[in-house]
Amino acid sequence: MSKIHVKTRINGEAAEFLCEPDETLLEALRDRLHLTGTKEGCGSGDCGACSVTVNGRLVASCLMLAAEAEGAEIGTIEGLAKGAELDVLQRKFVEHAALQCGICTPGFLVASKALLEKNPDPTEEEVRYWLAGNLCRCTGYDKIIRAVLDAAAEMRRA
Amino acid sequence: MALDEYEKRDFKVVGKRMPRPDAIDKVTGRALYGADMHVPGMLVGKILRSPHAHARIKAIDTSAAEALEGVRAVVTGADFPDIAPGEARNVRDNTMARDKALYDGHAVAAVAATSAAIARKALKLIRVEYEILPHVTEISDAMKPDAPVVQEGFVQENVPEGFSENVISYHQYGHGDLDAGFAQADKVITRRFRTAATHQGYIEPHAALASFGADGTADLWVCTQGHYFVRQLCAEILQMDQAQLRVTASEIGGGFGGKTTCFIEPVALMLSKKAGAPVKLVMTRQEVFRASGPTVSSEIEVRMGMTKDGRITAAEAELHYQGGAFPNITVQFGAMAAFACYDLQAVQTRGYNVLTNRPKQAAYRAPGAPMAIYAVESVVDELCQEFDLDPLEVRLKNAARKGTRASYGPTYPDIGLVATLEAAQAHPHYSAPLGPNQARGVACGFWFNFGGDTSVSLSVDFDGSITVTEGNPDIGGSRVSIAMMAAEELGVPYESVRAVVTDTGSLGHNEVTDGSRVTFAVGLATIKAARAAKREMCRRAAKIWGIDEDAVVWEDGCAKPAGPNAGKFEPLSIKEIAAKSSRTGGPISGHHEVNAEGAGVSFGVHIADVEVDPETGHTKVVRYTVFQDAGKAVHPAYVEGQMQGGAAQGIGWALNEEYIYDEQGRLVNPGFLDYRIPVASDLPYIDAVILEIPNPGHPYGVRGVGETGIVPPLATLSNAVSRAIGRRMYELPMSPPRILKAIKGG
Amino acid sequence: MASAPVTPPDKPRIKVRLWGSLRAATGGKEEVEVEATNFKQVIDALARDYPALRPQIERGVSLAIDGVIYKESWFTPINPDSEVVLMPLMVGG
Numbered sequence: 001m002s003k004i005h006v007k008t009r010i011n012g013e014a015a016e017f018l019c020e021p022d023e024t025l026l027e028a029l030r031d032r033l034h035l036t037g038t039k040e041g042c043g044s045g046d047c048g049a050c051s052v053t054v055n056g057r058l059v060a061s062c063l064m065l066a067a068e069a070e071g072a073e074i075g076t077i078e079g080l081a082k083g084a085e086l087d088v089l090q091r092k093f094v095e096h097a098a099l100q101c102g103i104c105t106p107g108f109l110v111a112s113k114a115l116l117e118k119n120p121d122p123t124e125e126e127v128r129y130w131l132a133g134n135l136c137r138c139t140g141y142d143k144i145i146r147a148v149l150d151a152a153a154e155m156r157r158a
Numbered sequence: 159m160a161l162d163e164y165e166k167r168d169f170k171v172v173g174k175r176m177p178r179p180d181a182i183d184k185v186t187g188r189a190l191y192g193a194d195m196h197v198p199g200m201l202v203g204k205i206l207r208s209p210h211a212h213a214r215i216k217a218i219d220t221s222a223a224e225a226l227e228g229v230r231a232v233v234t235g236a237d238f239p240d241i242a243p244g245e246a247r248n249v250r251d252n253t254m255a256r257d258k259a260l261y262d263g264h265a266v267a268a269v270a271a272t273s274a275a276i277a278r279k280a281l282k283l284i285r286v287e288y289e290i291l292p293h294v295t296e297i298s299d300a301m302k303p304d305a306p307v308v309q310e311g312f313v314q315e316n317v318p319e320g321f322s323e324n325v326i327s328y329h330q331y332g333h334g335d336l337d338a339g340f341a342q343a344d345k346v347i348t349r350r351f352r353t354a355a356t357h358q359g360y361i362e363p364h365a366a367l368a369s370f371g372a373d374g375t376a377d378l379w380v381c382t383q384g385h386y387f388v389r390q391l392c393a394e395i396l397q398m399d400q401a402q403l404r405v406t407a408s409e410i411g412g413g414f415g416g417k418t419t420c421f422i423e424p425v426a427l428m429l430s431k432k433a434g435a436p437v438k439l440v441m442t443r444q445e446v447f448r449a450s451g452p453t454v455s456s457e458i459e460v461r462m463g464m465t466k467d468g469r470i471t472a473a474e475a476e477l478h479y480q481g482g483a484f485p486n487i488t489v490q491f492g493a494m495a496a497f498a499c500y501d502l503q504a505v506q507t508r509g510y511n512v513l514t515n516r517p518k519q520a521a522y523r524a525p526g527a528p529m530a531i532y533a534v535e536s537v538v539d540e541l542c543q544e545f546d547l548d549p550l551e552v553r554l555k556n557a558a559r560k561g562t563r564a565s566y567g568p569t570y571p572d573i574g575l576v577a578t579l580e581a582a583q584a585h586p587h588y589s590a591p592l593g594p595n596q597a598r599g600v601a602c603g604f605w606f607n608f609g610g611d612t613s614v615s616l617s618v619d620f621d622g623s624i625t626v627t628e629g630n631p632d633i634g635g636s637r638v639s640i641a642m643m644a645a646e647e648l649g650v651p652y653e654s655v656r657a658v659v660t661d662t663g664s665l666g667h668n669e670v671t672d673g674s675r676v677t678f679a680v681g682l683a684t685i686k687a688a689r690a691a692k693r694e695m696c697r698r699a700a701k702i703w704g705i706d707e708d709a710v711v712w713e714d715g716c717a718k719p720a721g722p723n724a725g726k727f728e729p730l731s732i733k734e735i736a737a738k739s740s741r742t743g744g745p746i747s748g749h750h751e752v753n754a755e756g757a758g759v760s761f762g763v764h765i766a767d768v769e770v771d772p773e774t775g776h777t778k779v780v781r782y783t784v785f786q787d788a789g790k791a792v793h794p795a796y797v798e799g800q801m802q803g804g805a806a807q808g809i810g811w812a813l814n815e816e817y818i819y820d821e822q823g824r825l826v827n828p829g830f831l832d833y834r835i836p837v838a839s840d841l842p843y844i845d846a847v848i849l850e851i852p853n854p855g856h857p858y859g860v861r862g863v864g865e866t867g868i869v870p871p872l873a874t875l876s877n878a879v880s881r882a883i884g885r886r887m888y889e890l891p892m893s894p895p896r897i898l899k900a901i902k903g904g
Numbered sequence: 905m906a907s908a909p910v911t912p913p914d915k916p917r918i919k920v921r922l923w924g925s926l927r928a929a930t931g932g933k934e935e936v937e938v939e940a941t942n943f944k945q946v947i948d949a950l951a952r953d954y955p956a957l958r959p960q961i962e963r964g965v966s967l968a969i970d971g972v973i974y975k976e977s978w979f980t981p982i983n984p985d986s987e988v989v990l991m992p993l994m995v996g997g
């Protein structure tokens with residue numbers, strides 16, 4: 001089986017890779033491009049640890065074929081901070097102790113970023129439902145929800 | 159000794175919410191977890207698993223797989239050497255079956271290949287000839303004298319007669335005259351409970367990267383709660399010296415007890431040894447459910463007598479736990495913990511440990527306690543309803559306190575249960591009004607907490623900054639707490655301290671991160687290591703000043719003359735002493751090695767308000783508050799996090815989570831879609847109220863906090879749901895169909 | 905059945921409480937007396953005086969001394985008037 005050549009953009013930069021036809025975007029990101037910030041918790045679309053954006057839309061990268069990234073604009077956790085400067089969400093997650101083990105954190109941050117871009121002033125309930133596709137087993141979500149709401153408030157003030 | 163460690167003091171750093179050193183790496187994606195490591199020439203490992211619950215392996219033909227291009231090694235049970243009976247042998251046989259597959263998902267062969275696709279293809283080429291045997295997955299079936307025997311030779315000497323060979327251990331605790339106690343009661347009830355097996359549900363699957371050298375040394379990178387224990391187990395299984403195997407713990411994506419042992423590591427090492435190349439082995443989520451270590455399922459009977467004014471006169475419980483195809487001691491903890499919250503004149507528990515054709519259980523947060531205490535706390539609640547008594551009043555009336563003889567034997571020293579109950583009673587949540595279809599439940603919980611082997615090394619670097627080297631994987635912010643304790647003890651800014659979790663080649667042994675031990679035991683060793691470094695710095699200052707070292711004291715991060723008689727010298731800061739250390743005798747560090755004792759038990763009380771939809775049977779948790787004694791909360795945000803996380807796991811256990819087996823003994827829900835853990839929209843904010851009743855066994859009064867939080871939610875939810883629907887629930891999880899059935903009087 | 909231990913005059917006798925399922929090994933006694941001044945001596949004396957306890961001692965035991973659980977530190981001193989309770993080895997949480 002010959003490999004597919006994919007040209008794409010990742011976090012604002014041109015990227016290309018070779019992949020198997022049945023390879024997922026998650027596998028390509030992690031194993032070919034070594035962008036291991038995106039995590040695999042289930043491989044079946046149920047945990048959200050592999051969340052990325054594709055052309056601005058929130059996607060579970062374990063459910064998308066790598067070949068489909070051709071010509072797309074991919075956003076991963078590695079692109080969230082601007083150099084050394086953390087995104088407001090990242091800062092608020094640290095401040096609110098919204099992570100314990102941290103394995104779910106990249107997925108939550110990418111998903112929360114996508115939420116706040118659509119809805120800068122979400123209610124607690126809206127945040128909870130938006131993030132219902134992201135599993136966290138450590139925190140009971142309490143501090144995550146607080147961090148997202150606080151980040152939203154700060155972004156509105158800015 | 160251990161009991162007089164605690165000294166009251168005003169804290170400068172401890173108790174504040176400091177930024178966590180590893181947090182930036184974790185929010186930017188830079189932190190490296192088990193599956194994130196890549197090394198040159200790395201092969202991909204995959205495991206073939208039994209589709210049968212119980213089958214004799216008559217033959218395995220791996221020749222076709224070996225012949226496939228790109229396959230570098232194939233491993234089966236026959237590759238592993240013989241070793242003496244014990245836990246390492248059980249782990250060996252669990253990570254790779256030998257003559258029998260003991261459960262659906264049991265590993266039977268493994269391959270290493272140049273790509274995942276080739277490895278998967280190779281697995282399909284392996285021919286295993288099975289002889290299917292009768293299987294048993296449920297406790298009561300497995301106990302019957304004529305049940306299929308899962309494994310022979312494990313029965314301990316004190317197991318009563320009349321059971322199959324699957325009943326391997328028996329544990330009885332208690333004191334007093336039960337008959338006399340029950341005779342004093344106004345009401346005695348006997349109730350039976352069942353809880354399903356649940357999984358820790360850590361989001362990171364098990365992962366290991368093994369690299370075996372031609373010289374017989376090996377390196378292992380692994381997500382684990384205890385890399386020293388992994389080394390110990392793997393070295394024994396592969397029959398190599400522990401010193402030849404260096405294990406590095408990656409960042410760990412959750413464990414909750416489930417990563418305290420090995421599931422794939424010996425296989426990764428054996429594949430690497432045979433292939434002569436590094437091998438990465440990562441479990442899929444399905445494999446995690448089928449072949450890592452869920453907790454036990456249980457069947458429990460409780461009998462309890464109470465007077466009409468709410469005094470428990472006697473209580474007994476019989477606990478039957480199954481934890482899969484290998485021995486474990488979980489039921490023993492259940493039997494010890496069941497009545498630990500109460501001051502009872504007559505009490506007895508009897509625990510039976512049963513083998514079944516299910517995966518080998520692993521610890522799950524306060525192992526054995528949640529289900530036992532669920533049953534007991536449900537019966538207490540039912541009796542409170544019977545006599546129309548306030549459930550917290552009744553618990554206060556019967557609460558264990560200093561001087562109470564615990565149901566598991568010893569007499570309690572200072573403990574925090576009464577204070578915790580009083581805090582719950584006084585909290586506004588307890589008296590808040592309830593809406594239609596809503597009800598409130600309360601329950602207590604308990605855990606022992608452990609200490610254990612700990613090594614810490616603390617170096618005063620030449621610029622006066624501090625490196626604390628410790629050996630326990632940081633699951634939920636332990637590095638920040640340890641750095642804070644070092645800063646506190648040395649009197650230096652928190653920012654100048656960095657805590658590092660090191661590999662097994664760089665520091666003495668450390669017990670697994672278990673039993674809520676790290677902040678307690680590693681904290682204790684860190685404080686002692688800091689004290690050793692302080693003594694050395696005072697000695698250096700004494701030399702510089704030419705005075706007696708007893709005439710130097712350490713205060714606010716500086717060496718100072720002890721008093722006017724010691725001489726007039728300007729204080730020497732840690733920076734100044736560090737800068738001169740080469741010239742005053744060499745590098746300065748302190749270290750401490752100890753088997754830490756005196757961990758101190760911990761109690762918690764939870765309150766939950768639920769709303770049950772009478773049409774669908776769906777339960778919504780509308781308000782939840784956790785009260786727990788932390789001794790001293792070093793970093794309150796992470797203590798709250800432990801309490802909230804434990805509560806959320808307990809809520810999942812109470813309402814949704816369960817291992818479901820079909821007629822063939824196959825697990826039917828090995829994925830997050832059908833094994834549903836709580837999501838953000840299932841839960842309210844979880845309020846955490848921290849009590850601080852100092853632990854006399856720790857210099858700062860710290861107690862373990864990680865586990866107690868999962869104990870009360872099972873009964874808290876069951877009591878709340880039972881009150882909401884007006885019918886008592888006796889089985890977990892309380893899924894909507896089960897609740898509907900109870901409402902309809904089924 | 906265990907025979908009564910011989911008492912040299914110099915070592916204090918300590919009462920050790922056993923959990924229920926071990927009482928079969930001590931002829932039904934819930935509490936036994938051994939000569940000991942520390943954890944290790946308690947365990948050794950129990951194994952010597954009550955051989956039927958050996959399988960459990962080999963599996964591992966901890967001691968609660970005055971209400972505090974000591975996992976396995978052999979040289980933890982014990983006073984003659986301390987409350988000593990035998991516990992299974994406290995590991996695996």
Ligand code: FES
Pocket residue numbers: 039040041042043044045046047048049050051060061062063
């Ligand atoms: S790994 Fe993609 S959703 Fe879990």
Ligand code: FES
Pocket residue numbers: 098099100101102103104105135136137138139361411412
């Ligand atoms: S912090 Fe561990 S899973 Fe979310």
